[in-house]
Structure formats: structure tokens, C-alpha cells
Amino acid sequence: AGAAMAGVSTGPESQAKLQPQTPPARPRMLRVEVNGLLHDWFDIDEMGQFVRSPTFSTTLRENIARYFGVPVKHQAIYDEDGLLTTSADFSRALQRFSPKLYIYDAHEMGDHLRERTSEQLALIDAEVEQSRKNFHMNSASKSRSATPRQRRGSRSEKRDGGQADGPHEGGAPEVTPVKAAQPEPLGQSRLVDPSTQPTVAMLTGSASSVETMNIGPAPVPGAEATLVKAPVDVPVEAARPP
Numbered sequence: 001a002g003a004a005m006a007g008v009s010t011g012p013e014s015q016a017k018l019q020p021q022t023p024p025a026r027p028r029m030l031r032v033e034v035n036g037l038l039h040d041w042f043d044i045d046e047m048g049q050f051v052r053s054p055t056f057s058t059t060l061r062e063n064i065a066r067y068f069g070v071p072v073k074h075q076a077i078y079d080e081d082g083l084l085t086t087s088a089d090f091s092r093a094l095q096r097f098s099p100k101l102y103i104y105d106a107h108e109m110g111d112h113l114r115e116r117t118s119e120q121l122a123l124i125d126a127e128v129e130q131s132r133k134n135f136h137m138n139s140a141s142k143s144r145s146a147t148p149r150q151r152r153g154s155r156s157e158k159r160d161g162g163q164a165d166g167p168h169e170g171g172a173p174e175v176t177p178v179k180a181a182q183p184e185p186l187g188q189s190r191l192v193d194p195s196t197q198p199t200v201a202m203l204t205g206s207a208s209s210v211e212t213m214n215i216g217p218a219p220v221p222g223a224e225a226t227l228v229k230a231p232v233d234v235p236v237e238a239a240r241p242p
Contacts, residue, residue: 031100034068045095070105076117078102083120153184 027043050056060070077084079093079101093099104113 028097028099032064032068032093032096032103033100034070034103044099051094052091054087057087060090064103068103070103074105074107076104076106076109078104081089083117083124085124 012169028045029040030040030042030044044051047056061075061077063074064070064077065072077090079096079099081093084090084093084101093101106117109117187207
């Protein structure tokens with residue numbers, strides 16, 4: 001009663017005003033490092049469930065080729081754990097709290113990184129082969145799982161009257177070239193066309209923001225972008241491969 005007489009309101013609205021305001025969550029930006037330059041590209045959460053779809057990795061690769069000039073057939077993309085090859089790899093990489101991708105041209109990367117990539121591809125091949133055995137698929141799909149080089153070798157041996165080479169000693173699988181890890185194009189990119197963006201500079205941190213068809217229209221020049229944020233260059237202290 002005394003508080004009411006003093007004119008002090010104790011209703012829910014007053015209590016809400018006294019509570020500290022929770023700061024808005026920071027966007028979970030995807031960072032990409034290309035040619036030693038680090039870029040903030042797009043807010044992953046704005047993509048929604050699209051980042052988990054089987055077509056997202058293909059769309060991402062197409063836009064990497066468009067904005068950063070690395071052809072799809074030459075791309076070697078890594079995160080902190082190593083090479084990304086499947087759609088599931090990309091989906092898991094983007095679920096990190098601070099996702100970051102390292103993008104290389106497979107025809108221009110150094111010998112050390114190329115050797116490490118070949119070793120990782122050999123391990124991936126071994127794991128796939130073990131999965132085939134677990135599902136009793138090895139004998140039924142042996143001819144389909146053979147690499148083109150193995151099939152060519154088998155045909156040449158048969159023409160010469162000899163026997164085709166068997167598996168490598170110790171069961172180690174054949175190392176697949178890095179450029180074979182990219183997916184086949186699945187159709188038109190769902191991300192925004194750079195021609196719809198104002199003053200897009202290729203191969204720099206001003207590469208266009210990513211936008212899916214269900215996010216909203218492209219930002220208007222001179223207006224603050226609320227749905228799509230333009231990427232920003234950030235300094236790289238020490239460019240290190242994954």
C-alpha cells in the first residue's frame with residue numbers, strides 16, 4: 001500500500017523495464033580464406049535448412065567459382081579437420097560455432113598440401129571400402145567401384161594376354177586425384193546473381209553476399225541491408241593450411 005501511495009508501480013511492465021536487456025545474438029558468419037585473404041561471406045543461419053540439403057555443396061562451389069575465381073573442377077576445400085568432399089562434410093563443417101573454410105586451386109597448391117590431401121583421400125577410399133564390406137556390397141559392385149585407371153589397366157592386361165593388376169600391396173586403395181572430389185553440377189545456382197548486386201568486385205573481399213530465393217530481394221544501393229550483409233575483409237595474422 002505504501003508503494004502505491006508513493007506512486008511506485010510494481011506491475012509487470014515496470015518489472016520488465018528493470019530487467020537487463022539481452023544483447024542480440026551475433027550473426028554466425030561463414031569465413032573463407034582464398035589466396036591468403038580472409039573474407040566474411042554470409043550469415044549461415046539465414047540460409048536455414050538449405051545448408052543441410054544435398055544440393056548446398058554444389059551451390060556453394062558454383063558461387064566460389066563465380067565470386068573468387070576458382071573453377072569448380074579445380075577446387076579443393078578444407079575446414080580445420082581436413083578436406084571436404086561430400087554434402088555431409090560441408091553440412092557438418094557449417095554447424096561449427098565459427099565456421100571457416102580454406103579454398104585452394106588444386107592445380108596451384110603446394111606439394112606438401114597436395115601430398116597430405118592424397119593421403120586423406122586414400123583414407124577416405126579405405127573407409128568407403130570397409131563400408132561396402134559391412135553391407136556385403138564389395139563383390140556385387142567391384143566393377144563399379146573400380147577407378148578409371150584400374151579399369152583401363154584391366155583392359156590393357158587382357159589385350160596383352162596377361163592378368164590385370166590386383167589391389168595394391170597391403171590392401172591400400174588407389175589414391176584419387178584431388179580434382180575428382182568435386183560434385184557434378186545439379187542445376188542452376190540458387191544463390192544471388194552478382195549482376196544484381198551493387199559494385200561487386202571479383203576476387204576481393206567485396207564479393208557479393210549469398211542469398212537464397214526464399215530470403216528476400218537484393219539490397220538496394222545506398223540502403224542498409226537487413227537480410228543480406230556484404231562481406232568484409234578481415235586481416236589474416238598467419239595464413240595456415242588446415
